[in-house]
Amino acid sequence: MLTLSSDFGWPYPAAMRGVMLQETDARLVDISHEFPRQDVRTAAFWLREIVPWFPPAVHCVVVDPGVGTDRDALVVEAGDHILVGPDNGVLCPVARAVAGDAEIASYAIEYDAASTTFHGRDVFAPMAARIHERGIETMRASGVLQPVSAAVDLEFPEPSRTDGSVQGTVLVVDGFGNVVTNIPGDTLEVIDDEHLTVNGVRTPLEATYAAVDPGTALVTVGSHGNVELAVNRGRGDDAFDLAAGDDVTLRWDSH
Amino acid sequence: MLTLSSDFGWPYPAAMRGVMLQETDARLVDISHEFPRQDVRTAAFWLREIVPWFPPAVHCVVVDPGVGTDRDALVVEAGDHILVGPDNGVLCPVARAVAGDAEIASYAIEYDAASTTFHGRDVFAPMAARIHERGIETMRASGVLQPVSAAVDLEFPEPSRTDGSVQGTVLVVDGFGNVVTNIPGDTLEVIDDEHLTVNGVRTPLEATYAAVDPGTALVTVGSHGNVELAVNRGRGDDAFDLAAGDDVTLRWDSH
Amino acid sequence: MLTLSSDFGWPYPAAMRGVMLQETDARLVDISHEFPRQDVRTAAFWLREIVPWFPPAVHCVVVDPGVGTDRDALVVEAGDHILVGPDNGVLCPVARAVAGDAEIASYAIEYDAASTTFHGRDVFAPMAARIHERGIETMRASGVLQPVSAAVDLEFPEPSRTDGSVQGTVLVVDGFGNVVTNIPGDTLEVIDDEHLTVNGVRTPLEATYAAVDPGTALVTVGSHGNVELAVNRGRGDDAFDLAAGDDVTLRWDSH
Numbered sequence A, B, C: 001m002l003t004l005s006s007d008f009g010w011p012y013p014a015a016m017r018g019v020m021l022q023e024t025d026a027r028l029v030d031i032s033h034e035f036p037r038q039d040v041r042t043a044a045f046w047l048r049e050i051v052p053w054f055p056p057a058v059h060c061v062v063v064d065p066g067v068g069t070d071r072d073a074l075v076v077e078a079g080d081h082i083l084v085g086p087d088n089g090v091l092c093p094v095a096r097a098v099a100g101d102a103e104i105a106s107y108a109i110e111y112d113a114a115s116t117t118f119h120g121r122d123v124f125a126p127m128a129a130r131i132h133e134r135g136i137e138t139m140r141a142s143g144v145l146q147p148v149s150a151a152v153d154l155e156f157p158e159p160s161r162t163d164g165s166v167q168g169t170v171l172v173v174d175g176f177g178n179v180v181t182n183i184p185g186d187t188l189e190v191i192d193d194e195h196l197t198v199n200g201v202r203t204p205l206e207a208t209y210a211a212v213d214p215g216t217a218l219v220t221v222g223s224h225g226n227v228e229l230a231v232n233r234g235r236g237d238d239a240f241d242l243a244a245g246d247d248v249t250l251r252w253d254s255h
Helices: A012-023 A040-053 A091-099 A119-134 A136-141 A185-190 A236-240 B012-023 B040-053 B091-099 B119-134 B136-141 B185-190 B236-240 C012-023 C040-053 C091-099 C119-134 C136-141 C185-190 C236-240
Strands: A002-006 A028-032 A058-062 A073-078 A081-086 A104-109 A145-147 A165-173 A179-184 A217-221 A226-231 A247-251 B002-006 B028-032 B058-062 B073-078 B081-086 B104-109 B145-147 B165-173 B179-184 B217-221 B226-231 B247-251 C002-006 C028-032 C058-062 C073-078 C081-086 C104-109 C145-147 C165-173 C179-184 C217-221 C226-231 C247-251
Touching: A002 A012, A002 A040, A002 A119, A012 A028, A012 A058, A012 A119, A012 C028, A012 C040, A028 A040, A028 B012, A040 A058, A040 A091, A040 A165, A040 B012, A058 A091, A058 A119, A073 A091, A073 A119, A073 A136, A081 A091, A081 A119, A091 A104, A119 A136, A136 A145, A179 A185, A179 A236, A179 A247, A185 A217, A185 A226, A217 A236, A226 A236, A226 A247, B002 B012, B002 B040, B002 B119, B012 B028, B012 B058, B012 B119, B028 B040, B028 C012, B040 B058, B040 B091, B040 B165, B040 C012, B058 B091, B058 B119, B073 B091, B073 B119, B073 B136, B081 B091, B081 B119, B091 B104, B119 B136, B136 B145, B179 B185, B179 B236, B179 B247, B185 B217, B185 B226, B217 B236, B226 B236, B226 B247, C002 C012, C002 C040, C002 C119, C012 C028, C012 C058, C012 C119, C028 C040, C040 C058, C040 C091, C040 C165, C058 C091, C058 C119, C073 C091, C073 C119, C073 C136, C081 C091, C081 C119, C091 C104, C119 C136, C136 C145, C179 C185, C179 C236, C179 C247, C185 C217, C185 C226, C217 C236, C226 C236, C226 C247
Parallel strands: A002 A028, A002 A058, A058 A081, B002 B028, B002 B058, B058 B081, C002 C028, C002 C058, C058 C081
Antiparallel strands: A073 A081, A073 A104, A104 A145, A165 A179, A165 A247, A179 A226, A217 A226, B073 B081, B073 B104, B104 B145, B165 B179, B165 B247, B179 B226, B217 B226, C073 C081, C073 C104, C104 C145, C165 C179, C165 C247, C179 C226, C217 C226
């Protein structure tokens, strides 16, 4: 199984599908091609959440603002999963999420690309398909993959806790307008929700969106396990006036 | 064969694909993930039109504003098709459209979900895949599916006819701006199209969009069999100033 | 293998998928359903670029502003590829791109369509699937396909060269905002890039987007082999104020 992820929208992903299908009869599964353009961090966040739900696969991930520069073209082996894409930080968090106890090994692809502007088609799609067909061992033995000691990594910020509050950051806003923070959901287990405020505004803590009236804001734990700021049948980003990168303070100690 | 439908946009459908592929090697077909968010009625309309074109399949349909509440998680058996999704009305019209002469049977899923906000991933996708793999009989015998006597239903409004007119409603507007009404296309067979008006405005009745000049409004019968208000190479919703839920009066008796 | 392309967005392509799957177990691959509505020229450009990357397949291409009129429904055989769609010019440039040394043969489909507004579902999808299953020879022998001497063609404009300049046209703007011209990339090999101007404005010539600072405009050769006007991590169409059909003059002789 091969998966495809990119910020290409349309029609470029189709060229990647065609190139892969020249090399393999494997199942192709699109994760998404709607990742925000050239936004490595948002792609890393969502792929870290989604790829672990897949069975073992080769994942071709191309969000590549540095295409054509001397950044490495990377293959990362992480347990039963193999990730293929530019060396710009997007792959490492995903690799950690899927590796389990397995070691993570990274390789640079030796390539001679037809274009300097579309390595998704000319480097990553064919390489992902070939690794799927021949196995990573064979590709390594052939010299096409060279071990690299340190791939570019990307860390998500950690929230800071005090006794009656936590200060975090907005990681992403999803298509519903739900504001996904970096605050772990289990933080909410200890709070006094009668006094819970989000950036100073009293907000109810609920298990489901529909626990409050339509149009009403709430704090909940999203499907990724993090604290999420939402509005039942509305947009949390508008209600809370928050976007990716903004600070969020939850406070529950009113004293 | 499994199909997927939702209002999730991206990237959430990918998690559903991954979960299904953990359970099955079946073909996965996306119907659409662009259904208007939390709009059960529009999803029901389109799925009622589209699902009957498919060969027998298990259809996973998740437009779920009540996720995490005590609404049932539903499986509907309708002839050769099986529908899986929240019990909010979206499934019943689709079941009627595909059942033919077969009886329709509904079951509630016994579940213990990992999240309260993403049952597409945690309840419906795995259940659809398991039903595909093991068969609905096996799932029923295991006690996971419990018969329900009455699933939530949803009726589309019926137009009212007089001798020289029909009063209907806009059901949906498609991406081209074509205004789809609830007026059956065969209504048009009896009319005097020299005097046909739409909400008071004289409009030509044509078999094809291109029968009128570009930019010109027309009345036609859409591919769903209903009366449609359109503009050749333009948007009918703008020209007629109509949106879903609005009233439409066709009048053809000028006396 | 069957591919699908259209300007339908959602949900209409799903009906085409269903109809095809009634006829075949073949792999279905979406190229894109986001082609600009009723824009035959843009679809032809992108398909000419993308279809040659696919292995042999039957390609169902429906951008069809004349649906329901007496325009032919076309099948074009071009080497190992078969194209199916309305006879409005979109197929011929694609056929030339994939035919190689093979002859190109065109056939009109004899059909009796269920609707006058959705031949993607009622004519092209079932025909593409049947050709895939039975072979074009069988379909021809059955009389369903009748040879046509001249399909509607579509030519892209050619740039005009002088000694120190080239005058071209914008063919399309992609989703990144990159402005794709009709000027062949090898034009740039001979120019004096110290004096290169785009519509009078000095612009650097670079091999990659990231060779200039974020927000800076550049001239490059895109993955299609044509001259492209872009902005690193920004939109070329905004920076150059250009859209499809606009004139572009590159000048490199400052004397």
